[in-house]
Amino acid sequence: MKTIYLIAIVVATIVVVGIGVVFGVGSVLSAEEITVRHGTKSGAILLNLRNSGFLADCLIGADVYGVTKDGKRRDMETELHDMVMEGGVMKMRRVDKICVEPLSTVRMRGTATDGEHVMIFGDVHGIDHYVVLLKFQSGKTLSFRAEAPTTMGEELYEHEHEHE
Numbered sequence: 001m002k003t004i005y006l007i008a009i010v011v012a013t014i015v016v017v018g019i020g021v022v023f024g025v026g027s028v029l030s031a032e033e034i035t036v037r038h039g040t041k042s043g044a045i046l047l048n049l050r051n052s053g054f055l056a057d058c059l060i061g062a063d064v065y066g067v068t069k070d071g072k073r074r075d076m077e078t079e080l081h082d083m084v085m086e087g088g089v090m091k092m093r094r095v096d097k098i099c100v101e102p103l104s105t106v107r108m109r110g111t112a113t114d115g116e117h118v119m120i121f122g123d124v125h126g127i128d129h130y131v132v133l134l135k136f137q138s139g140k141t142l143s144f145r146a147e148a149p150t151t152m153g154e155e156l157y158e159h160e161h162e163h164e
Contacts, residue, residue, distance in 0.1 A: 026053050026054070026055040026057070026138055026140075027051050027053040027055050027056065027057035027100075027102070027136065027138055027140065028051065028052040028053035029049065029050065029051055029052075029053070029057060029100070029134075029136065029140060029142050030049075030050045030052065030142070031047045031048070031049060031050075031132075031134070031142060031144050032047065032048040032049075032050055032105075033046075033047060033048045034046070034047045034144060034146045034147075035047070035146075035149075036130060036146050036147065036148055036149055037110065037149060038124045038127075038148065038149050038151075039124070041121065041122070041123070041124070042119065042120060042121045042122075042124065043119075043120045043124045044081075044110045044117045044118065044119055044120065045062075045064065045117065045118040045120060045130065045132060045146055046108055046109050046110050046117050047108050047118075047146075048105050048106070048107050048108065048109075049098070049100050049105065049106045049108055049134075050100070050104075050105045051100040051101065051102060051103065051104055051105070052103065053102060053103075054102050054103070055102055055138075056099060056100065056101045056102055057099070057100060057136045057137055057138045057140065058097040058098065058099040058100070058136060058137040059080065059097060059098040059099075059100070059134055059135070059136055059137075060080075060096070060097045060135055060136060060137050061078070061080070061134075061135040062078045062080070062118045062132060062133065062134050062135065063078065063132075063133040063135070064076045064078050064118070064120050064130055064131070064132050064133070065130065065131055066122070066124065066127035066128075066129070066130050066131075066148070067127065067128055067129050067130070067131065068126045068127060068128060069126055069127075069128045074122065074123060074127065075122070076120040076121060076122040076124075076130070077120070077121040077122060078118055078119065078120055078121070079094045079118075079119045079121075080094065080095050080096070080097065080098055080116070080117075080118060080119070081093065081094055081095065081110075081115075081116065081117055081118075081119040082095045082098075082115045082116050082117075083110060083111065083112060083115030083116075083117075084112075084115060085112050090112060092119075094119075095116070097137065098116045118132070118134075124148070127148040128147075128148055129145055129146060129147050129148055130145070130146040130147075130148065131143070131145060132144055132145070132146055
């Protein structure tokens with residue numbers, strides 16, 4: 001009888017510790033394959049957002065500033081965006097959040113199939129690199145440096161877009 005009782009205590013302890021680890025660690029977030037596209041008055045930060053943790057999390061905002069070639073800080077306005085094809089026309093729309101499931105990756109590439117991205121608004125001319133702080137629903141943050149492109153990008157980011 002003592003053996004069964006002891007086994008039950010050990011199993012219960014393992015379960016409680018396992019649950020504690022899952023909820024204690026939660027999401028484990030990283031940014032990979034980071035690139036930036038520039039338009040005339042805006043740009044997009046593109047990345048793969050990886051969650052190596054056991055709980056889902058959602059990107060709910062971003063703070064971004066550019067650093068000019070002479071070392072000056074330039075604050076940018078940001079929005080989370082998605083691109084969708086509607087009636088044969090590519091449309092960009094603002095979204096409240098971008099969620100990433102446990103043990104998965106969201107490709108934020110600004111394309112028809114992987115449309116999510118961080119849109120930046122402001123004077124992008126003369127920026128050497130960006131400092132990005134992503135904010136998540138869990139309260140976690142993720143910061144990284146994103147190198148500015150050396151040339152202006154595609155017309156994709158040089159148009160008016162509607163917010164839904």
